[in-house]
Amino acid sequence: MIVEETIVGQGTEFPLDGLLCMPDSPRSAVPAVVFVHGSGPSNKDEQIYNLKPFKDLAEGLAKRGIASIRYDKRTYAHAKKARNLTPTVREETIDDAILAAELLVHDPRVDRDAIYVVGHSMGAMLAPRIDAECGLFRGMVLMAGTPLRLEQVMVRQFQQAKESGSLIVRFAARLEDRIFSKKFDGLYELSDDAARRTKFAGGMTLYYFKEMGTKTAADYLLESVKPALIMQGGMDFQVLASEDYALFQELLSERPNVEWRLYEDLNHLFVRGIYRDIAKASKEYRVERHVDSKVMDDIAEFIRATR
Numbered sequence: 434m435i436v437e438e439t440i441v442g443q444g445t446e447f448p449l450d451g452l453l454c455m456p457d458s459p460r461s462a463v464p465a466v467v468f469v470h471g472s473g474p475s476n477k478d479e480q481i482y483n484l485k486p487f488k489d490l491a492e493g494l495a496k497r498g499i500a501s502i503r504y505d506k507r508t509y510a511h512a513k514k515a516r517n518l519t520p521t522v523r524e525e526t527i528d529d530a531i532l533a534a535e536l537l538v539h540d541p542r543v544d545r546d547a548i549y550v551v552g553h554s555m556g557a558m559l560a561p562r563i564d565a566e567c568g569l570f571r572g573m574v575l576m577a578g579t580p581l582r583l584e585q586v587m588v589r590q591f592q593q594a595k596e597s598g599s600l601i602v603r604f605a606a607r608l609e610d611r612i613f614s615k616k617f618d619g620l621y622e623l624s625d626d627a628a629r630r631t632k633f634a635g636g637m638t639l640y641y642f643k644e645m646g647t648k649t650a651a652d653y654l655l656e657s658v659k660p661a662l663i664m665q666g667g668m669d670f671q672v673l674a675s676e677d678y679a680l681f682q683e684l685l686s687e688r689p690n691v692e693w694r695l696y697e698d699l700n701h702l703f704v705r706g707i708y709r710d711i712a713k714a715s716k717e718y719r720v721e722r723h724v725d726s727k728v729m730d731d732i733a734e735f736i737r738a739t740r
Contacts, residue, residue: 434495441504441533447511449529451504452477454491455542464547464736465500465540466574467533469526469563471554472583474509479553482718486553486702493729499736500543501551502533519629519636521644526556527563534569547571547740551732552578554672554701559645561653561661572660572690572739574732577669577701579677580651580684584617584642590671593711617642651684660690660739664728667697668706670714690739694731703728 435455442448456463468487470479478485491501507529508515518524530550538545550570552560557578564570579586591614616633620643623631628640654661663685665678672678674695685691700706704722707713 434492439502439536441529441536447507449504449507449510450477451502451533454495454501456495456498456500459542462542462544463498463500464549464740465502465537465543466494466549466551467530467537468501468503469530469550469552469556469560470506471556474512475506476509477503477505481702482715483721484702484704484718486724489724490729493724493726494733497729497733499733502537504529504533516636519638521641522559526559527566530563531567534567538569544740547736549574549736552576555583558583558650561650561657564659565653565657574662574664574735575650576664576703577666577672578650578663579672580649580681581677582646582649584620584646588614588617590711593670651681654685655688658689662692662694662732662735664694666699666701666703666706667695668699668709669701670709670711671701692735696725696727699725
C-alpha cells in the first residue's frame with residue numbers, strides 16, 4: 434500500500450489536507466473512491482472517539498486493489514473561518530468532494546472511468562447529489578444513509594433520546610425537542626430569504642435544512658440509473674434498518690442497478706455493535722474496533738462488477 438499526502442482544493446480559499454491511498458505495484462490503472470464524511474466537523478479518517486472508519490476503509494480497499502482519497506472536512510480544517518459563514522451543504526461538503534474527484538481524474542495511476550463516491554451517514558444522503566452535480570463518478574456507495582430529510586432524522590433522534598434510560602439524557606432530549614422541532618414547522622413554505630434570516634443554532638440557519646431537503650437522496654437516485662450499493666448496519670441507532678433502509682428499499686424497488694447489504698451485527702460506523710441506545714453513542718464509539726472486513730469485501734466486489 435502506498436500512502437501519499439495531497440491537498441484538495443489547492444489554491445482555493447479552503448485547501449484541505451488529504452491522503453491518497455494506492456494499492457502496491459498496480460499493473461494497470463486502478464479504480465478509486467472519494468470518501469464523503471457524515472455531519473459535523475471531521476478529520477480525514479472520519480475519526481469519532483476511538484474509531485476511524487475512513488482510515489480502515491482506505492487501507493482495506495487498497496489491499497483489494499482500489500485506490501482512495503480522503504481529506505479533512507472544511508468545517509474541521511477551517512473551523513474559525515467556517516464559524517463566520519452560513520454555508521449550505523454545497524460549501525460544507527459537495528464542492529470539496531468534486532475537487533477530490535478531479536484530483537483522481539488527473540492521476541494517471543487511476544482509471545478515470547472507474548471512480549466512485551462513497552458517502553457515510555450525511556455523506557450518503559449527499560452522495561447521489563454529488564454524483565448528479567459532478568459527472569465524474571461511475572457509481573455510488575451509500576453507507577448508513579437515509580431517504581429522509583436531515584431535520585426528520587434529527588427530530589427522530591430527539592424522540593429516541595427521550596426514551597433513554599438516563600434521566601439527564603431524557604431531560605436534555607425533551608428540552609431540545611421543544612426548542613428545535615418546532616423550528617422546522619412550515620420550513621418548505623418559507624421563502625429562501627426568510628429561511629436565511631431564521632437562525633437554527635449557532636451560525637446555522639433554516640436555509641441549511643431547506644436547501645438540502647428540497648431533494649432527498651432517493652429523489653436523486655430515482656433520476657439516475659448509475660450503479661448504487663446501499664449498506665446498513667443492523668445495530669445502527671442513528672440511521673435505522675427498520676425505517677431508513679426499509680424505506681430506501683420501498684422507494685427504489687423498481688430502480689435498476691441497486692444492490693443491498695444489511696449487516697445485522699454492525700453499527701453506524703460499520704464496526705461490531707455493542708449497545709442499541711443512542712444515548713450511549715459516546716460510550717459505544719470509545720471502544721476501539723475496526724470496520725468489518727466483509728464491508729470492504731462487498732464494496733470491492735461491487736466496484737469490480739460495475740466498473
